[in-house]
Amino acid sequence: MNLFKKRKYITVSNLNLENSKDKAQQLENTSNIPEGMWVKCEGCGKVLYKKDVEKKNKICIYCGYHFRMTPKERIELTIDKGTFEEFDKDMKASNPLDYPKYEEKIFKMEQKTGNNEGVVTGKGKIQNEDTVIAVMDSNFIMGSMGTVVGEKITRAIEYATLKKLPMVIFTASGGARMQEGIFSLMQMAKTASALGRHNESGLLYITVLTDPTTGGVTASFAMLGDIILAEPDALVGFAGRRVIEQTIKQELPKEFQKAEFLLHHGFVDKIVKRDELKETLGRIIKLHSDGE
Structure with missing residues (x-):
């Protein structure tokens, strides 16, 4: 196959057809x-x-x-209109390991997504219930978890603990951010510890697994929810399919690492279509509310 062969691009003006x-x-x-x-x-x-x-x-x-959705689209779909207040909007990544061209890459992602990092956090209401929310952005270096992502999520969890509020995290990530090395991996323990304190306070934590949720995010806060929801057909796993097959010398099932596969094996509580997600979250939060 000739990858460099010139191709003819079809535009709408070329089509001359009657309907879409x-x-x-x-x-x-x-x-x-x-x-x-x-x-x-x-x-x-x-x-x-x-x-x-x-x-x-x-x-x-x-x-x-x-x-896949952007954090802005996700928040507009999930949070009651006019109630969202963003946390730590201006927090930006540094370059702790002096990784070549890392600052340039971050700048390009900021221009592309309109966000400073791979997660948006804040508080708002879901069906009139006060909630703290974090939404990861798969468009920002594949939603990889660096120090800022970990810090923003940890601060959001700590705020939820202090204010005695439920926490909802929408996960979407390729895993830990390689440009930050061990600093990135440390975020797994930091977020898990914050969730432990949130749990000890008797508060509700819901995760919503979206496509894709992999690597260190799966191995930390993504799978620690009191209730774990997932969107249909979302890819969820730790190591890549090919890595696992080469390690165990076996061919994996076709549906392996899909949300439906995880539901069948007890790793996910429910698969919820996007149109029904806000209502489902609101109902769960209301059931766990103390009625104040």
Whole structure:
């Protein structure tokens, strides 16, 4: 296969079709999709009009595939309108190991995502129930957990403990951030310790596993929830599939490390579709509320 072969990019003006479904059908038969207007579903391969996907909370209308969301989109979907207050918005990463071009990479991610780091934390109401929330950003260096991610999540947990509030974390991560080495790995213990104190105070902690949740995040706060929810078909695991297969010299099941597989084996309490997630979270929080 010639990777450097020139390809013809199809644009909407080339199509001259009557409606978006016809356009989408023709686009499905091409290897390239116009950027900005159309997106291709990774679940069924259908080409979808981007605005239609956004109106449906980034869920494919054909197969139900859940596209990845930004923290802003997640918060707007989950938190009652006008109630969100962000924590530690200006906290930025340093370069503790003097890793080459790390500052440049952070700057590019800031420009791309509009966030200073790979997690957004804050407080708000979910169906009128006060809640502290953390939402990881898979677009910011693949949601990797560095010192700032760990510190922001820890501070949010400590605030929830102090104010006697439930904690909800939406996980999405490729694992620990290699550019920060051992400093990144230390965040696993720090966040787990903060959650331990939160738990000792008799408070509720819910994790929502979204695609993908892997590595050190899975091995720490992602799997420590009192109740663990997951979005459909989310990838959840520690080591990569190929690494495990090469280690144990066995072929793993096709559905291995999917949310449904984890539910079947008792690692997840419930798989919840995105459209039902706010209602589910609100109901769980209300059930655990002391009624004050």
